[in-house]
Amino acid sequence: MVLQVRSQIRLCLPLDLLGLPELHQKIKHLFESTAKIESCIEHVNNYLKDHFNSMPRKKVSEFIPSVIHQIHMNMGVVNLEEIVEQLGINNRTFQIHFKNQVGISPKLFCRIIRFNSLLFALDSSPTADILSFAIQFGYTDKPHLYKDFKQFLGMTPKEYKRRINNVNALVEKEVKKYFPE
Secondary structure: OEEEEEOOOEEEEEOOOOOOHHHHHHHHHHHHOOOOHHHHHHHHHHHHHHHHHOOOOOOHHHHHHHHHHHHHHOOOOOOHHHHHHHHOOOHHHHHHHHHHHHOOOHHHHHHHHHHHHHHHHHHHOOOOOHHHHHHHOOOOOHHHHHHHHHHHHOOOHHHHHHHHHHHHHHHHHHHHHHOOO
16 A cells, blocks of 8 residues: 655555554555445544544654754854754744753854864964964954954954963963973
């Protein structure tokens, strides 16, 4: 028996592939009987409702650790709409579950991870240009970059760069005291 799904595309799927081998037998039996088509449809609908209602449902919050991992692996530069679509859940439901489990919104979490990744890269290359790194980390313009610096560090990128260079100079000076060339 083959189930035909009709929309704009005609798709035929064997019921066994859908995990419904008993339905195949039930439909075959119903159509061999003298029952009216309405009765057959009602029986099939009831069977499908019972079948899918008895399946264990995954909690949305079970997906949050994998989403967090994906955000970290992409250094905070992700499309949350695509993630929600891949999960097959409502955006609002995702937002609520994420905030309940993590404590902040997914958008803010992505911003923090992205900003932290940018700072790590800047700390690894103190002479690098902040704006070139900003583009690499998904900042599309200066105002977004400056907003994150002000919100997360309370200073502008220029002030941060100056402080990092001062700290690096102090560390270098101290190291030379103890390990002269």
